[in-house]
Ligand SMILES: Nc1ncnc2c1ncn2[C@@H]1O[C@H](COP(=O)(O)OP(=O)(O)OP(=O)(O)O)[C@@H](O)[C@H]1O
């Protein structure tokens with residue numbers, strides 16, 4: 074009997090695959106989210122998709138598509154409100170978050186189907202279907218290609234938007250692009266693995282990596298490794314000890330963070 | 344030419360007119376709030392010209408961005424960002440690179456030469472936050488060098504830096520002007536203006552008060568005298 078025995082079950086294999094795609098995507102996007110100090114955005118996005126879900130549900134459209142469209146609208150709204158720094162980005166996120174969520178509740182108050190919608194809001198890594206996995210993988214590939222293609226511009230506008238502006242790179246437009254990429258990644262991931270796990274994979278591995286590495290590509294690589302290995306270790310723990318898989322994965326991430334934090338404190342002390 | 348900050352009641356620059364000759368070192372002098380930084384931002388294309396005509400390097404503002412380097416008075420760089428000194432200087436090459444392109448060996452050579460020129464080659468692999476304020480200022484100058492800009496705009500580059508950094512910056516600027524580059528510097532250092540600059544402008548409350556190194560010096564001394572006199576009478580009262 075090997076440690077990998079659980080992966081003979083199809084649902085565990087799907088979960089491991091979901092962990093891989095979600096982990097890679099969230100870690101890469103999350104590196105920018107953490108470095109640009111917008112950690113709050115994942116929770117906001119998880120809620121702002123509600124009106125999209127309700128409208129899709131009422132019209133029998135694809136719920137996932139409804140969520141993605143609502144997420145993109147949120148991203149564009151945040152970008153627009155905080156353009157030319159007229160409003161701070163976290164304030165803009167807060168405004169779009171509450172506005173969209175309230176709109177969703179309003180639309181839903183006539184329908185009374187919270188149970189169905191709740192399921193859409195809070196996905197479960199052990200219940201991932203083939204179709205969901207395929208759709209998210211397509212989104213993930215798009216997001217990752219865009220991140221790589223715009224790497225130096227996204228990097229520059231993240232640490233020195235003024236220089237970008239002076240040499241003719243529109244920092245505001247790149248911010249829109251980044252927000253949309255974050256929205257696609259987060260909304261897709263939430264459908265697959267739920268809000269809490271998405272937030273954790275988006276924030277904790279990049280935050281851990283940023284404690285250890287001092288180069289952006291290295292931070293991204295480490296974040297990906299931490300995110301993917303945490304999901305797999307968490308899945309195994311949940312199988313062997315019969316505990317909630319999402320919670321197990323989040324806690325493994327947190328342990329990684331704790332170790333990195335401790336190591337850094339020790340290194341500072343000596 | 345006029346310029347105004349969005350939402351501000353007053354013009355930050357009103358009726359300013361200036362002519363900077365190619366290949367000269369030009370000083371902007373004036374009290375706090377005079378509009379020196381504003382003028383540099385307008386030339387850099389960061390603030391729109393409200394009315395009037397401004398031609399930079401013979402083009403409309405914004406038409407020759409690759410050729411302009413700008414060092415702000417207070418940098419808004421996130422110094423904790425995980426990036427090396429060398430990589431930051433590389434961002435000076437981006438206007439030459441364009442989208443979707445990776446830096447060539449030549450780009451890296453230019454970057455290393457720029458770091459050499461400001462005496463920071465040894466610190467090239469440091470994270471940018473692990474530098475002193477004066478070293479950070481030199482890194483930004485190195486980036487402007489790597490950009491190979493035709494026009495350099497420097498907003499009080501000598502503020503709060505040590506003598507070594509002051510000397511390096513002065514030397515680099517001098518060498519640039521020798522090579523035909525144009526440099527515009529906002530400064531409060533009157534002696535330096537007289538020694539090292541070809542031309543100067545004295546601004547006050549968004550207007551041009553004096554032009555030329557000599558009259559700018561006269562005007563500044565007058566102003567300092569008046570400010571002192573005011574202080575004294577204030578104390579007596
Ligand atoms: N972001 C801004 N928004 C509105 N008004 C501004 C802004 N920045 C500067 N001002 C105003 O524009 C005028 C010119 O300011 P500027 O920064 O150009 O002065 P300065 O000559 O560079 O002064 P200092 O020597 O203190 O750097 C001032 O009256 C200032 O209050």
Ligand SMILES: [Mg+2]
Nearest residue numbers: 379380416498
């Ligand atoms: Mg100023």
